[in-house]
Amino acid sequence: MILNVFNTEGGNRIVFRTLTEKDIKRAKDYTEYINSIIDEDDYILMNKKPSIKEEKEWVKKNLKAYERDEFTIVAECDGKIISVAEVRKHLWRMDHIASIGIAIREGYRSMGVGSEMMKLLIDKARLMKCKIIKLTVLSTNKRAIGLYKKFGLKQVARIPKQIQRRGKLIDEIIMLKKL
Numbered sequence: 001m002i003l004n005v006f007n008t009e010g011g012n013r014i015v016f017r018t019l020t021e022k023d024i025k026r027a028k029d030y031t032e033y034i035n036s037i038i039d040e041d042d043y044i045l046m047n048k049k050p051s052i053k054e055e056k057e058w059v060k061k062n063l064k065a066y067e068r069d070e071f072t073i074v075a076e077c078d079g080k081i082i083s084v085a086e087v088r089k090h091l092w093r094m095d096h097i098a099s100i101g102i103a104i105r106e107g108y109r110s111m112g113v114g115s116e117m118m119k120l121l122i123d124k125a126r127l128m129k130c131k132i133i134k135l136t137v138l139s140t141n142k143r144a145i146g147l148y149k150k151f152g153l154k155q156v157a158r159i160p161k162q163i164q165r166r167g168k169l170i171d172e173i174i175m176l177k178k179l
Contacts, residue, residue, distance in 0.1 A: 003073065003120055008111040012077050016120060019062055019072040026081075027056035033081040035105050041166055043141050044103050062086070069098075069128050073120055075113055082108040085117045089128045097132045098125035102144075114147045120179070122151065131179055138163055139171035153177040 004016040023030070035049045050058070062072045069089030075082050085102040089095060100121045104113055119122050137144050139158065153175040161169035 001140065006112065006116045007081065008113075013111055013144045014082070014108075014116070015076050016116060017074055017076070019059065019074055021063065023063075023074070024056055027052045027059060029081050030055040030059065030084075033084070033105060034103070036105055039111075040106060043138065043144065045138075045163065047164075068097075071124050073124075075104075075108075075116060075117060077108065081105070083117060084154075085121055085123045087121045087128070087133075089125075089130055091164075094121055096130055097134055098128055098130040099134050100125070101135060109143060112129060114144070115150070118147065118151045122177075126179055133177045133179060135175050137173050137175065138164065138165065139173050145173065145175075148175050151177065 001018045001020075002015060003018065006014045006016065008014060031050060031054075033050050034046065034055070037044055038046055038049050041047070041106070062070070065072070065088075071087050073085045083102065083104040085100065087100045089097050090097045090099065100119050102114060102121070104117075122133065133153070135148065135153065137148065145155075154177070155173055156176050157174040159172045159174070162172035163170050
């Protein structure tokens with residue numbers, strides 16, 4: 001299902017949609033997308049490239065997750081996967097909190113894709129009746145931190161040397177927003 005269509009200032013048409021059964025057959029495209037971000041060795045926690053089989057399983061798992069309070073959004077430009085984001089409602093005594101995560105392919109950052117994705121994630125968290133959204137971000141990812149601050153997330157913790165990146169240990173930042 002299409003959630004939003006966004007035209008960038010540069011004239012790119014970005015389609016934001018839900019994950020569908022058809023995505024299982026596109027596991028190779030998902031593998032190429034995530035591996036391109038892993039190759040940058042900069043913006044996400046993943047550092048092991050998944051196989052096509054693993055990505056197929058990831059799609060299947062996330063399709064089933066719709067039955068619970070988890071939601072995946074895919075952004076495409078001319079049929080190319082450029083971003084995937086997730087919102088997950090916590091369980092039990094923490095069911096008022098939703099964790100979010102976004103990854104955007106190089107070449108599509110600073111075009112408004114992250115802002116449009118954040119709007120959709122926040123809306124979905126509200127529909128899940130969450131009162132707080134939470135995320136973690138690498139301290140070196142200044143662009144993402146700026147995006148999150150723009151949407152009212154505030155840093156509540158900085159955990160030193162939690163993430164291995166390029167042979168160094170960097171800080172993990174935890175950010176929250178009350179909805």
